[in-house]
Amino acid sequence: MIRPANIPRLLLTPAILTTVVTLGVCLVVLLVLSFGRQNYLDIELGLSAHNFELALTKPLILKLMGKSALIATGVTALSLILAYPIAYLIAFDIHKNKLLWLILFTLPCWISYLLRILSWKLILGYQGVVNSSLMGLGLVDQPIDALLYNSNSVVIALTHAWAPFAILPIYVSLEKIDRALMKASGDLGDPPYRTFLRVVLPLSLPGVSAAFVLIFIPTFGDYVTPHLLGGPTGFMVGNFIAMQFGASNNWPLGAAVALVSMLTATLLVCLFIAGSKRAVRAIG
Amino acid sequence: MTDDFISLQSVRKTYGSVVAVDSVDLDIAKGSFFSLLGPSGCGKTTLLSMMGGLDFPTSGKIFIDGADVTKTPSYRRPANMVFQSYAIFPHLNVAENVGYGLQRSGLSKADLNRQVEEMLDLVHLGGYGNRKTDQLSGGQMQRVALARALVVKPKVLLLDEPLSALDKRLRQNMQIELRAIQREVGITFVFVTHDQEEALTLSDKIAVMARGQVLQCSSPATLYDRPLSREVAEFVGEMNLIPGTVRDVTTTGVSVDMPCFGTRRLQAGTRRFLVGDSVCVAVRPENFHLSEAPEAASMRVTNRAYFGSHIHLILTTDGVAPICADVPAATARRLRDIDGEGVVSVDFDEDTAVLLPGKE
Structure with missing residues (x-):
């Protein structure tokens, strides 16, 4: 018999089941694989730490991990810098049709991601929109080739894709701030910029942290964007993992690197959240 | 005139076609407990906000201690506000809240802490410095808000219905305490309330307001015994x-x-x-x-x-x-x-x- 008290738990069941099956089971598979060894076409399961040793010592993997962290940090930082003022504007300066504005700013997400990446190729390419405009204006003599097929284009495309997702959590945390607190800060002698640093910024930190997690984690492991826009130098750890499960055919190594990069990303997120709290307290 | 510490001259405030405050002239004596009394929507809070620099008059002038502060923003005014909602900073503890306005005064950390402690003692919250603000009761929040505004030693303390959220017993206690604190610090208090009993108990002088205008400004006894109009007579008592x-x-x-x-x-x-x-x-x-x-x-x-x-x-x-x-x-x-x-x-x-x- 279904008792009313059990209904919430009952309603949670599909979500929990999905999570356990899709995430939990896959993680276990990854874990089991990672301790195994690839023997030509077969995978020998075992308890060898060899793959983790490789993942943590092989210069190529470390370099790719560092590069992924750098690109993800850059993309997240740019997204936050771009999204914060927009969220602030909608929360504090727009009084009518806030929802409409929020939707307008997320409009780019309505277009297929692949289509957007291909558009970036047209924009940033050797004879793309940017270069032909610069040439046409006579600002440069020959097309700039630093725009496409390197880390820059990856950062640009990822920022464009992810910045809209930062707006919402930041907006929500700003919207929740009691306006009387800002008045009180002003009343106690803080000019507007100090009020921002001492009241608005600390109180919007949960939203900023949420946005950070939301963007940092997926961009850290992204491989589609670097695959299509990264060229030889825009290669990220995600591409390396994909290769192990594809052309290189070394699933155990791929699994180990995937686990290590997951842990690395988690660690970096924790560091950011702790660091940002400290930084904000230091300002106050 | 020498005694007029705060002076409002034909202060008027309109929001679009709505007149919130209509040509108000008021003189408030130094060190007095002054109340603005009126029903909600009579413009008393708007008038208080204009004294605090949180709002600016459409026309007219405001003087505090002889200086024209009509256009001075709140962060440069010698007036501090105790907000109706208390506006306690949720991310700071009690001591940090009270010390908020002192941060930029150039005090040494020891001096700052001492002043905060003294102020907490004054409002009977000694030893509460490290408490989180979400552990405070309504009455304690009220005291923190009061301490936070008083610690910066303003020339005027503005109180926007600070007791309205408290239950009756607590409100009566706080009234007595508020009056005692005012006598002790000697700062001019301007108090907004819709509770006529509260105004009569606390004030040296009361301005009764309605429809953005001051109907009568006099001592509580005069207000009660000699009202100048039917409206005042019916509103007070x-x-x-x-x-x-x-x-x-x-x-x-x-x-x-x-x-x-x-x-x-x-x-x-x-x-x-x-x-x-x-x-x-x-x-x-x-x-x-x-x-x-x-x-x-x-x-x-x-x-x-x-x-x-x-x-x-x-x-x-x-x-x-x-x-x-x-x-x-x-x-x-x-x-x-x-x-x-x-x-x-x-x-x-x-x-x-x-x-x-x-x-x-």
């Missing part, structure tokens, strides 16, 4: 308004024909009345007494409530609106006939009655 007609005007007073009470001689105050004017005689319920005198009015008791020290009577008679009378329980007990719905003879003290125009 309970008041019976008995209609009448002026029969005769002399230098010593005005004779008024009243239903039930006959012809009475009353003080005209500063107003001028003409023979034949329709007037209102305003009498407080406690100024009625049971009387055997021939001019006393006989009235039916339609309702009675026992209050221990006095009995509250609703009296009616033909041609007059019901009258509320508070008669001392001791005298009422002697009269058997008001045990039920009987008829009583009541009279009022002519000295305490206020003569007001019949229509405004």
Whole structure:
């Protein structure tokens, strides 16, 4: 018999089941694989730490991990810098049709991601929109080739894709701030910029942290964007993992690197959240 | 004029076509406890915000301690506010909240902590410095807000209905404490409230407001005993308004024909009345007494409530609106006939009655 008290738990069941099956089971598979060894076409399961040793010592993997962290940090930082003022504007300066504005700013997400990446190729390419405009204006003599097929284009495309997702959590945390607190800060002698640093910024930190997690984690492991826009130098750890499960055919190594990069990303997120709290307290 | 510490000159504030504050002139003495009293929407909070620099007048001027601060933003004004919602910073603890305004004063950390401690002691929150603000009760939040505003030593403290969120017992305690703190620090307090009892208890002077205007500005006793208009008379305390007609005007007073009470001689105050004017005689319920005198009015008791020290009577008679009378329980007990719905003879003290125009 279904008792009313059990209904919430009952309603949670599909979500929990999905999570356990899709995430939990896959993680276990990854874990089991990672301790195994690839023997030509077969995978020998075992308890060898060899793959983790490789993942943590092989210069190529470390370099790719560092590069992924750098690109993800850059993309997240740019997204936050771009999204914060927009969220602030909608929360504090727009009084009518806030929802409409929020939707307008997320409009780019309505277009297929692949289509957007291909558009970036047209924009940033050797004879793309940017270069032909610069040439046409006579600002440069020959097309700039630093725009496409390197880390820059990856950062640009990822920022464009992810910045809209930062707006919402930041907006929500700003919207929740009691306006009387800002008045009180002003009343106690803080000019507007100090009020921002001492009241608005600390109180919007949960939203900023949420946005950070939301963007940092997926961009850290992204491989589609670097695959299509990264060229030889825009290669990220995600591409390396994909290769192990594809052309290189070394699933155990791929699994180990995937686990290590997951842990690395988690660690970096924790560091950011702790660091940002400290930084904000230091300002106050 | 030397005593006027805060001075508002024809201050007016409009929001679009809505007039929130309409040509208000006010002078507030240094070190006094001044209240702005009025129903919600009368413009009292807007007026307070303009004194604090959180809002700016459409026209008119505001002076604090001789300086024109009309256009000075709040962060450069010597006035601090205690907000109705307290506006306690949720991300800071009690001591950090109180010390908020001192951060930029260039005090050493030790001095700052000492001042914060002293202020917490003043509002009876000593030792609460490290508490998180979400562990505080309403009354404690109130004290933190007060301490936070007082610690920066403002010339004026503005309080926006600070006690309205507290329950009755706590509110009465806080009233007494607020008054004691005001005496101790000697800062001018401007207090906004819609609770007339609170205003009468606390203030040195009260400005009664309605529709964006100041109706009367005087001491609590004057306000209660000598209201200048029917509106003030009815807003502050309970008041019976008995209609009448002026029969005769002399230098010593005005004779008024009243239903039930006959012809009475009353003080005209500063107003001028003409023979034949329709007037209102305003009498407080406690100024009625049971009387055997021939001019006393006989009235039916339609309702009675026992209050221990006095009995509250609703009296009616033909041609007059019901009258509320508070008669001392001791005298009422002697009269058997008001045990039920009987008829009583009541009279009022002519000295305490206020003569007001019949229509405004």
